[in-house]
Amino acid sequence: MGDSETIKVIKGRRAIRDYDTSKDVPDELIYKIIEAGGYAPSAENQQPWRVIVVRDKKLREFIGQTAVDRTILLFGRATPRQELERRLSYIESKASRERTIDILISGQRFEYIKGNPETDGAPVLLVLAVDQTHVGNSQATLRGTGGVYGWSGPRHAVIAGAMMVQNMALAAAALGIGSCVSSVQLDHFDDVGAISKKLGIPFPHWVPILCLTLGYAKYDRTLGPPRQGPEEIAFLNKWGQHFVKEDRK
Numbered sequence: 001m002g003d004s005e006t007i008k009v010i011k012g013r014r015a016i017r018d019y020d021t022s023k024d025v026p027d028e029l030i031y032k033i034i035e036a037g038g039y040a041p042s043a044e045n046q047q048p049w050r051v052i053v054v055r056d057k058k059l060r061e062f063i064g065q066t067a068v069d070r071t072i073l074l075f076g077r078a079t080p081r082q083e084l085e086r087r088l089s090y091i092e093s094k095a096s097r098e099r100t101i102d103i104l105i106s107g108q109r110f111e112y113i114k115g116n117p118e119t120d121g122a123p124v125l126l127v128l129a130v131d132q133t134h135v136g137n138s139q140a141t142l143r144g145t146g147g148v149y150g151w152s153g154p155r156h157a158v159i160a161g162a163m164m165v166q167n168m169a170l171a172a173a174a175l176g177i178g179s180c181v182s183s184v185q186l187d188h189f190d191d192v193g194a195i196s197k198k199l200g201i202p203f204p205h206w207v208p209i210l211c212l213t214l215g216y217a218k219y220d221r222t223l224g225p226p227r228q229g230p231e232e233i234a235f236l237n238k239w240g241q242h243f244v245k246e247d248r249k
């Protein structure tokens with residue numbers, strides 16, 4: 001059985017970090033992408049998300065530089081080079097692997113978030129924030145019933161937010177628009193607070209968890225990092241018992 005159009009889009013979507021800066025993404029398409037995002041599932045359909053469309057140059061510079069600085073600390077200082085080499089061992093050519101490591105440890109890999117045309121930056125940056133008080137705390141009738149929902153409030157919000165972003169990435173891919181999910185600029189307490197302040201997000205009630213750049217890809221990128229197949233990632237009935245489909249047994 002061949003892949004359906006939807007599955008082709010799912011498999012064909014790639015993280016795009018080099019953009020054709022001669023082409024902008026019109027607001028009409030950004031609307032379509034956000035609208036598709038809003039069709040994601042969420043616990044009790046509470047839709048605990050807000051999207052900020054960031055085009056402002058100064059804001060882009062601030063968010064992008066936060067990503068670059070954090071990447072230098074994360075990959076340039078905290079991660080041993082052997083570990084980076086291990087993670088990127090799927091890149092066969094030694095020269096390409098070395099180049100990827102160089103742009104990671106120098107933070108150059110995340111320049112695209114700033115949106116500068118000189119570095120093939122993305123014309124649009126979406127920032128997704130989720131309502132941390134989602135489910136269990138946000139409804140008056142459920143307030144104080146933390147025992148019923150446990151820690152599901154913030155967890156559900158993040159899960160729903162991630163699904164929302166994936167919907168947007170797939171909708172963009174279906175429209176021929178490249179995208180890249182990024183979180184490095186939001187992973188540290190200091191950064192998430194600083195970015196929230198710049199964007200006026202009422203943090204920590206609302207928390208920005210992911211960014212999504214949008215733009216037309218400069219290069220066709222069909223080959224992504226390798227994926228593990230179902231036979232590796234799925235079990236039948238019990239952890240450790242590999243799920244092998246009938247005709248492979």
Ligand SMILES: Cc1cc2nc3c(=O)[nH]c(=O)nc-3n(C[C@H](O)[C@H](O)[C@H](O)COP(=O)(O)O)c2cc1C
Pocket residue numbers: 013014015016017109110180181182183184185224225
């Ligand atoms: C939670 C999350 C965080 C990510 N953070 C970053 C990031 O900070 N910067 C970036 O360029 N890509 C980031 N990515 C993109 C991944 O690197 C990319 O999706 C992965 O390597 C697989 O490549 P593909 O999307 O082309 O298939 C992130 C993806 C996810 C889901």
